Amino acid sequence: MGVVNITDDSFYDGGRYVEPERAIAHALELVEQGADIIDLGGESTRPGARSISEQEELAHVIPVLKGLVHRVSVPISVDTTKSRVAEITLDCGASIINDVSALRQDPAMASVVARFDAGVVLMHMQGSPQTMQQSPHYSNVVGEVVHFFDERLQVALRAGIARTNIVLDPGFGFGKLLSHNLDLLNGLSAFEALNRPVLVGLSRKAFIGKVVERPVEHREWGTAAAVALAVDRGAHIVRVHDVAMMIDVVKMAAALNPRWSSCEQEHDA
Ligand code: HH2
16 A cells, blocks of 8 residues: 655655645555555544644545556555545545544544545544543553454444445554554464454554654665565565565565465466
């Protein structure tokens, strides 16, 4: 999943793709590089980010979505917590809603996703983007995130979302200290029990910066190591800024793990 943030304050690419033509060109480039999904974001979720209105978010996302939808064959996902943004973007051709609040922020979100029969990413976060890094606390982060997914899956299913449309994401960096992020990455295979694809968003995140002691623009090697381990531990989808680089990392990590290499052989057969 290649990330395109149409914002001025995203933690890595903020300000680069605010003009629709630039965002469209970047998304086309990511598809060319091998992205299987494009994730469009109109509002930053970085710690302390300013909330924006529905109108502002739509003004960021819609021109880019409209410019892309007939030019790419990969599914387009929209990173939003607002049901009205979901509804309008799904109507304009998006097919996945990436909701970092896991359907909790907007009570109408679940029914919109169900009505469009859309894909949905349910991400774990402790707190909200405004408060999440103030004092994250867990006694067993992996167990608590599994429990959260159990509960959110029930909510999604009760709202009429098909089980096969749901992807789970432990939410790296969202209300987590370094040790929590490392425990989640180490324990990623625990999510297999939930029988849904697992998405990880590790790309250039602050916890990687803490380990490698580098600013955001020099975290690609740290990201590569984390992505390789995530694939080895069962991640099905990796959300990244640097598709060209990470596609080789994913291919190599997948080739080394019988779980993924046997999938490939089935496809080849
Ligand atoms: N991370 C970010 C945003 N959206 N969605 C999912 N499902 N998982 C993630 O880990 C995730 C996400 C943060 O990254 P980015 O979009 O690059 O930054 P910003 O939120 O500042 O726009």
